Amino acid sequence: MIVSTQTRAADAASPDGDEPIRIAQVEIRPSEGLAVVAGRAVALSVREFELLSALARRSGHVVAREELFSSVWGGPLRSGDRSIDVYVHKVRQKLEAASPGWSFIHTHIGFGYRFSPEPMA
């Protein structure tokens, strides 16, 4: 299923809180700093977890790099900073390792990234 209508459930429900976010086969548990993907527990570092959360909170929507950075790193994005790219890569690896054949984080060049579980082409 490739529909992007699953944002409603999480949007208004959790301000920024500790409520678990569930999207397709992905479940994110803020209280535990843990993600469960396709039934498998995925260990994430703090940065990785916050990045995934920031994206998943706005599942189906493109999140600008600026916004991602200020949301996860808490400051303005310095030009030349590649931290986001590196961490997107790390999170991608772990998610796809837990659920092969699926892609979760999509690049929108010049804009940012979009979280949306889809079967790979």
Add this chain to the structure above:
Amino acid sequence: MIVSTQTRAADAASPDGDEPIRIAQVEIRPSEGLAVVAGRAVALSVREFELLSALARRSGHVVAREELFSSVWGGPLRSGDRSIDVYVHKVRQKLEAASPGWSFIHTHIGFGYRFSPEPMA
């Protein structure tokens, strides 16, 4: 910047705002550079997106090549410039891939293009 949601009545008055444009199964989100067609997210480049927006803002009407060019590329259309043709083609491909059996951008030879979702002949 926070966008107010109380501009409903002024929808038609703000053609190039950040308000999403919805026509048939096509939804265009200016703030994200993203289009959603038949429930599928369609990744568009900046040019592709602006072209689609320019056409969709005047859905059902023929938009002259001159006007399209100045609206998307921001200058006068040099004779021999084929950029419009190339990008119309790219956008067509992506839209029709997301919604097979439908055509969205129609050619009006000597005039320009018209956006209007229609089942294919």
Add this chain to the structure above:
DNA sequence: ACGAGGGTTCACACCGCGTTCACGGTCGGT
């Protein structure tokens, strides 16, 4: 003091974007 793990930066490879060129097809006018 030492090792381990996480975060940041660097360097290089790669790919998508935007532009332009080239070739073909269609349509009208002559």
Add this chain to the structure above:
DNA sequence: ACCGACCGTGAACGCGGTGTGAACCCTCGT
């Protein structure tokens, strides 16, 4: 039928943004 104007479409190319592995630090627990 020929020609020219116009459009469809694939491909080449330079460039900037992104992917990715590895080095480099910093912090913390032992």
